[in-house]
Amino acid sequence: ILNVEQSPQSLHVQEGDSTNFTCSFPSSNFYALHWYRWETAKSPEALFVMTLNGDEKKKGRISATLNTKEGYSYLYIKGSQPEDSATYLCASSNNAGNMLTFGGGTRLMVKP
């Protein structure tokens, strides 16, 4: 994998459903994986930063896991609420530099 890729591109769920999406990233020279939540017309909001293989992080109903050997991370949302509607971005960094390489995002829409 040469780029950071996210799937699906968009997702519609009903309120109360649990959902998850995927981020794939280059595993060579991996340094850190970031998840952001981005609402329209607002700043991307940092959710998690993970560095170690097997890392799991949780914030309320949102959690994330990391597999650095195979180059993927999952973001889970338990019991989706309309206010969870946003674009969820992942970004990776490698040992070579300080920049984040972003995926295209997963746009989540939660229907009441």
Place this chain on the structure above:
Amino acid sequence: NAGVMQNPRHLVRRRGQEARLRCSPMKGHSHVYWYRQLPEEGLKFMVYLQKENIIDESGMPKERFSAEFPKEGPSILRIQQVVRGDSAAYFCASSRRDRAAGEQYFGPGTRLTVT
């Protein structure tokens, strides 16, 4: 503690004019990053600066674009002789420490429209 501030939020320029985008990092942050989002594309890294130093400008177009982060005042992204293809959202982020394991906090962006 105010977040990352960017101004203006919206900027309209005619082809050939100059655009100046400003970014004030969060208090206590000395590392600034600029990213660009072209229409229908994701966020792409442009440049990473510390106070008075450009550390990594590998994502900056070779011509017309420059960035600075002076000892005092905000970071400035400057685009000379703008063209229609420069129309995009430009985001600034700041962090307390280097290496991208530190969280980068983003501003709301400046939406540049070139007419």
